[in-house]
Amino acid sequence: MSKQTFLGFARPDGRVGIRNHILILPASICASDTASLVARQVQGAVTFHNQNGCSQVGADQQWTMDIMAGFAANPNIYGTVIISLGCENCQMDLVTEAIQKRTNKPFRQVVIQQAGGTLKAVEQAVRYASELAEAASMQQRQPFPVSELIIGTECGGSDPTSGLAANPLVGCLSDLIVDLGGTSILSETTEFIGAEHILARRAVNEMVRSRIFEIVHRYEEALHMVGEEVRHGNPSPGNMAGGITTLEEKSLGCIHKGGHRPIVAVYDYAQQLHDKGLVIMDTPGNDPSSVAGMIAGGAQIVLFTTGRGTPTGNPIAPVLKITGNKLTFETMRDNLDFDASPVIYQPGSMPKLTDELFELVLQTANGKLSRAEALGFIEIAIARVCNYV
């Protein structure tokens, strides 16, 4: 098989998945425990704990809706069983409409208060989910070009090796994916601070350039409005113990994940991508919510660099962990997928490592489990503007 294809699942909306999950989607926190019961019962079903979906201001509710719709539309999902309580702000018809704006894939609905409580809702939802799982199990993988891949890039638990090795390596992989016609997402707006001028130079036009400055300033101002400062807690204690001194230093290392290609678009949080090439998504530095935003945008796989070692996974997409810290690769071996430390210790090794990482990405696309998947890690977070109401 050509190195430039992977084996994926065709979707009726024209997109291509690398997993074939059934999503049990809780429309609010009040449906999350029920959704967990259902997912545990059906092979191939995935879910997560939605802590939101009710008592949120408009902007926060919109982000929750965008994540839910984006997850259901993500090409790694075959079909979705939506479970709502019945009285929450994210009403069943609103969630359904948001999903249908993004995809025509199959879905089923269960409203707990209409079904007559948790046990009856679980029975109904398990039946729906097992029907979808049976249909999904009949689908075969087919070869697709790498141009169908959308990779999300993320860094977490950074240390100085992130900027020296793991992020530049992911940047080279990002360039390769873009050159093959695919899409790469650079995320984490808080970690553009102090480096936004470098990204802005790579914008394809004035609109993209001004959008890069806009999302950075908007983020800082949003925190100032509630009397907070982005530097509070950033760099984190772990970042500093590892040797990162300032947010600017962290940012300058962080943006290497975006490689060297022109930036063709800037997307708001969790919006569905429609451009090919290198794009930016406005996400928080908080890893699980940034990863969730990119997966809602359509990323089938996330490349996650770490200096200290982190466990982050996701129910929908594999999250591959890459470290440039040779000590971390030994101590956190169970959580890590790739050792990028030769970038530091073997000058000139970057092209070979890029090939090896590309091979791992293709293997993962073809079905190989990431460490986070093998460990069953599913926790997510959704970005938020302010307190619950």
Added chain:
Amino acid sequence: MDNAVIIEAKDNVAVAIEPIPAGVRASFCYPDGKQRAVNVREDIAIYHKFAVCDIPCGSKIIKYGEHIGEASRDILTGEHVHVHNVASVRENLEKEESL
């Protein structure tokens, strides 16, 4: 084998890639291939930074060829450069870019 790296020619800090005890030579290679060494004045933990020249209080700390902060006190060649002697400074980078 080098025990430190420097990223850009104009950087005034380098990064230890092995633990470097006080008084030991830290050697590193510039992007143009030029080799250099400085004696570190204190223990430098792996992946932490040290100054490759004297950095007066108030002047920029440069890594990746860019500003990562300002010296909050005089820093001597070979000293550990970290939160105890560097302040984070928010610059208006959009304005600087448009000049």
